[in-house]
Amino acid sequence: MDGEELTEQETALYDRQIRVWGADAQRRLSKSHILVHGMKGTITEFCKNIVLAGVGSLTLVDDRAVTEEALSANFLMPPDENACSGKTLAELCRDSLNEFNPMVRVSVEKGDLASFGVEFFDKFDVVVISFCSLATKKLINERCRKLSKRVSFYTVDCRDCCGEIFVDLQKYNYAKKRQDGTTECELQYPSFQEAISVPWRSLPRKVSKLYLAMRVIERFEEDEGRKPGEICIEDLPAVLKLKKELCEAQSLNESHIPNALLERLVMGAREFPPVCAIIGGILGQEVIKAISGKGDPLKNFFFFDSVDGKGIIEDISDPRPKG
Amino acid sequence: MASLQHSQAIKGAKVLMVGAGGIGCELLKTLALSDFQDIHIIDMDTIEVSNLNRQFLFRQSHVGQSKAKVARDAVLRFRPHISITPYHANAKDSNFNVDFFKQFNVVLNGLDNLDARRHVNRLCLAAEVPLVESGTTGFLGQVTVHVKGKTECYECQPKPAPKTYPVCTITSTPSKFVHCVVWAKDLLFAKLFGDKNQDNDLNVRSNDAARSSEHAGDAFEWSGNEDLEQYGRGIYDHVFGYNIELALSNEETWKNRNKPRPIYCRDVLPNRMTQQNGNVDITDDLSSASAMASLGLKNPQDIWCLMENTKVFLEALKLFFTNRRKEIGNLSFDKDDQLAVEFVTAAANIRAASFNIPSHSLFEAKGIAGNIVHAVATTNAIVAGLIVIEAIKVLKKDTESYRMTYCLEHPSKKMLLMPVEPFEPNKSCCVCSKTPLSLEINTHRSKLRDFVEKIVKAKLGMNSPLIMHATALLYEIGDDLEENEIANYTANLEKVLSELPPPVTDGTVLTVEDLQQEFTCNIHIKHREEFDEEKEPDGMVLSGWTQAPSEKKDDKTSIGNGASTSKSLPTKLGITEIDIEVKEISGGTVSPGTKRKLSEFSDGSTVDQSSDVDQTRNNKKTQKHDDDGGLVMLDHWDSNMSKKQRSP
Incomplete structure (x- = not known):
């Protein structure tokens, strides 16, 4: 010491x-x-x-x-x-x-x-x-x-x-x-x-939905060239569409990311x-x-x-x- | 979205906070940021230096000022347009009555002691105002919601009595360092510097054979012209030498115990000390006199050897008599009094040496003697956040989503913050369900005073009790009593129960009431002749206020994953009763039946042997089956919470 x-x-x-x-x-x-x-x-x-x-x-x-x-x-x-x-x-x-x-x-x-x-x-x-x-x-x-x-x-x-x-x-x-x-x-x-590259299929079945939802939002803002948190309710349809694509690409059932949760995250940038x-x-x-x-x-x-x-x-x- | 939904409920709410300390500062800030507009806050305390590491609304320049007022001013700096009403007062003051409580939509507790918590709980029940209760210790914390008729009240789980030790463990057979600290603080320190008229169990033989003839009187009385070091050495030899010899002569005691060894001052320190520090005896500021300073001992974390302890003992005693003579006779131990802590540390260590118990640093001894609970800002901040979340649910009357939440140090089922559905009210709770109690007592020997002190105040937590036998008033505390009433009640206190007018005997039902708390309790008296001195040291046993049956709401708890044993567990966790920065701690609520569950729960997941937090959990866990767990009313009970155990 x-x-x-x-x-x-x-x-x-x-x-x-x-x-x-x-x-x-x-x-x-x-x-x-x-x-x-x-x-x-x-x-x-x-x-x-x-x-x-x-x-x-x-x-x-x-x-x-x-x-x-x-x-x-x-x-x-x-x-x-x-x-x-x-x-x-x-x-x-x-x-x-x-x-x-x-x-x-x-x-x-x-x-x-x-x-x-x-x-x-x-x-x-x-x-x-x-x-x-x-x-x-x-x-x-x-x-x-x-x-x-x-x-x-x-x-x-x-x-x-x-x-x-x-x-x-x-x-x-x-x-x-x-x-x-x-x-x-x-x-x-x-x-x-490395962490976010772990395939969704290999995550524990009960993994926090918030983990997946945050990746969707993060990806959306990145793709759209937004500043972090620069997102609002009008973006929801596009976010839901992205979720669908990501889930399909990762062969994960869409129900793992509830729409209501995404809606909250999209609206509550504050x-x-x-x-x-x-x-x-x-x-x-x-x-x-x-x-x-x-x-x-x-x-x-x-x-x-x-x-x-x-x-x-x-x-x-x-x-x-x-x- | 959240803020929109919440905003109506929040903006119209009138909130009472009780406590502006560790949790209180965080809570007031988070309430203000969350748009609460009308906050009232009660705290009787003033700011101290050791608060500043976490009570972030306070600065060095505020030391000595009212916590409630300074907290208000600090929050108004960043939220000038809200209303904060501070009360620098005791929450138990009579003006904070049921009508006062009724004006609030919710009460939020950030308190540090059982007594005040019970009091606020009763007022909230009487006023029918929801209560959000909280506590932290180190990294552990909890938040609970109490709504009359919907969830259990704060007292539905009986609170264990404060930890005390059998008198003989303290006076004759200490086996742990904490016993030595209690002895040094409650017996020796009190005897030398406290009120001479107080009962004291310290063995003092007036015919003191071990001392020379000029001290034939009370060995503890300073003649006024005796050399102070000489006097100190006399006391030393008496308590650490002669008294131990005397105890050894009772061979029965030591049959199954290690014998202590007497320690005499001349063997440890043959020469007088005066030469070593004779030059600088006078400090500028008398009240800040310190034996450590005059002996050149710097680090409070160091463990002193027997000689250093002996020097500190003699030096501290001398400093009390030279610098603080006026206070002698009125002193009571205060953890913020450096000289007192030095004296108690040294005395406890010397006694520990006698009994072959490892010695401890001043820092550790101070924690034990002052019942200091470890506290960090982070846990308080988390708990404050959780309180606000529950408060908003309460304001929205979102009953189904109320949760009690536990902050854990080690995850359980991946959770660091664990929500649990609140329990229903306990039908046998004497506070919210008005269940009558029964008391076994020797009605021919116990005085009304014993009943008032040991049951009505200590167990039932009443401040201004009124005791009735049918329609006859036996006793009452209040401001507006007539002189003859006072005389009558004072006389009653000294009478044994069976000789009261009218007599209280087997089968009598007493009604005990606290008007301020609007709390009434009926107690069935059962006469019993004998009580076990070690197990039932009160000489009376109160029963009827028991754990609620365990089947409650099992299927609905929010901890997933089926193991039924774990479901009812969190309320019974050791951390149910955590208090912050406490003068008195309410202790754990681990009942014997839940020990297994607790250990299952803590799952070996703790115990950093060198960390106090884990020690806390250990101690809470063992509190109930401590081998010396008898209850004896010493003035201050001593938590062994802050104790560090040395690895062997």
């Missing part, structure tokens, strides 16, 4: 959580560097959680100007649009997050995420992206994977009262602790591309704050686990739908790995 001790100030501030994950984990947290993209409700919740937890630094990427929609779902921004003038979403969130915990450095990186080269990501231990196109998700995931050190990669999306988290920890070793002792475990994560809190909370816990090495990380998708209230983990990886 590295010898550095927590300061008195840290011990006092983090007392209750050190009782949860221990002082070693707290030290590792305080040395970690996190990058996030897409400052909407869910990412905002996530940022709050890990800034409170005491990570070393947090870098925000989101050049968008403040919109009414962004204001409505974001507790980091002042309501007064004048106060927001000339600032990007990321800059406003930074100002607010800085107040949460003076021990965490929060900064902003300007530019288009897709234009950042591989070496840019080398500065981080964790990369979390939200509201990115399918192409960007794959691209950033691959860049993280090119580095010699492990950069944990997460994507997160909330639509209507549903949320999805994807996790790629590449090769992850940890001590799995159980009542009857500890076993060393190794988890091998597929990339986002996030539902309670779901942001839930998904942002689960994501925060997972990132803390990955950094601290404490606890079993989830592999590799998480879904929540407030209609049935279930928060489900799905392992979607190729059952027959190459080589």
Whole structure:
């Protein structure tokens, strides 16, 4: 273990959580560097959680100007649009997050995420992206994977009262602790591309419908050249048509993706704050686990739908790995 | 779509939040973002530093201020046009009566103790306002919905009594570190620094053969001119040396136990300490005096050796007398009082050394002594989200889709968030079904006071009880009593039941009522001569308030996948009673019959030996079959929740 001790100030501030994950984990947290993209409700919740937890630094990427929609779902921004003038979403969130915990450095990186080269990501231990196109998700995931050190990669999306988290920890070793002792475990994560390429026919029969529905929506936005979330009820017929095609191509019965679910996702591009809190909370816990090495990380998708209230983990990886 | 559907119900709703702490901050934020317009919030607490890691509406500069008020101001910064009404007050205050509760469409609890939860539950039942209840510990959490007549009330599953330890385990035969902490805190600390008139089970022999003749009086009394280190060494030798020798002389006790070893100060620390730190005794701020600081001990996570514990013991004692003499006699243990925590840690460790129990760090001892529950922001945020989802269903009267939801640390059936259909009201619940109870008690020996303290307050959770025998009033607490009434009731308290006017004997039915809670309960008295001191330390046994029959709604639970044993299980999980950042924890509700199910459920899926969370679950699980699980009313019960067990 590295010898550095927590300061008195840290011990006092983090007392209750050190009782949860221990002082070693707290030290590792305080040395970690996190990058996030897409400052909407869910990412905002996530940022709050890990800034409170005491990570070393947090870098925000989101050049968008403040919109009414962004204001409505974001507790980091002042309501007064004048106060927001000339600032990007990321800059406003930074100002607010800085107040949460003076021990965490929060900064902003300007530019288009897709234009950042591989070496840019080398500065981080964790990369979390939200509201990115399918192409960007794959691209950033691959860049993280090119580095010699492990950069944990997460994507997160909330639509209507549903949320999805994807996790790629590449090769992850940890001590799995159980009542009857500890076993060393190794988890091998597929990339986002690999995961979504798993043939639908070979997925478990009861796989979350949300997984399939999100792939349809994601694919639709990609094909149509839409920005993430740029979709509405008028698109429903085209989305249903795409679903039919995808199901036929994958020889999957169409009933696995209920039309009503697609309808909800198409209409509810705006996030539902309670779901942001839930998904942002689960994501925060997972990132803390990955950094601290404490606890079993989830592999590799998480879904929540407030209609049935279930928060489900799905392992979607190729059952027959190459080589 | 969701927001459209919900918006009507949300915008017109008037919501009461009880608690502005860990869950409360998250909840208030999520309610505001979800477009709630009229929120009232009650919290009696002020902000502390250790809140800041998760109660994100508060800043360092707010320490000491009202949680409810600061939370309101913080949320109005990003939602200026909604109405938030804060009350910096105790939810049990009499102005929060049934009429007050009736103005709300739903009540949302983010509380940290059983007492307040029971109180709010009763007011919600009386006012017929739906209640969404919640709790978290570490990564575990839960949200439940309580609607009168439709789902079980918060008290339908009887709550176990707080964990206490038999007196003799604490005074004579400790076997775990927690026993040493309880001894150090509730006996030794209380004896030295607390109210001298309080009963105290610490063994003190006034004819103290082990001490020199000048201390023939009370060994614990400081003469006023005695050298403080000398005085400290005298106490040390008395409690860790002489008392242990005395205990050893009773050989019967040690037949099946490991014998403790007496520890004398001169053997551990032959030379006086003064030389080592004689120069800097006076700190600028007297109240912040710390033995660790003056001894140069920095890391609260370190485990001190016996000599270090001895030094901390002597130094802390000295600092109390030099820097905080005025408080002596009125001190009660406070987990935020650094010097008190230092003293208790050192004393507990020295006692542990006597009894061959592994010692613990100050950080760990503080957790045990202060009943500190681990808390993180993420679980609170998740639980707050779940509360709002249930609140919206309640407002839409979407009865069929109410769920109780459990946040798990390890997935069960792939679920980290597990929804379960709420149970129906328990027909034998004395709170929502008004089922009469029966009490076995020795009516010739037990006083009315025992009945009031041990049953009416501790078991039934009443604050302002009124006790009637037919039409005769035996006892009452209230603001508007006449002097002669008070005198009469005070006299009654000291009478044994069978000598009350009119006498309470076998077959009597007592009516106990709390007017504020609008809660009435009939208790059938059964006289019984003898009680088992270890198993029934109250000297009375209350029954009739039992687990609901287990067949309820089995076929409709939303956990799929048929295994019937698992269906009724979640309410009985250890986590049903999780409290946040607690002064008192209500403990688990694992009944003996569900042990198997619980272990099935937790499925070995936990236990990171070094993590407190898992320890929590373990402890909750074992709470009921702890070998020393007898109940003795110490002032503070001690959860062993925060205890870390060392791997052998």
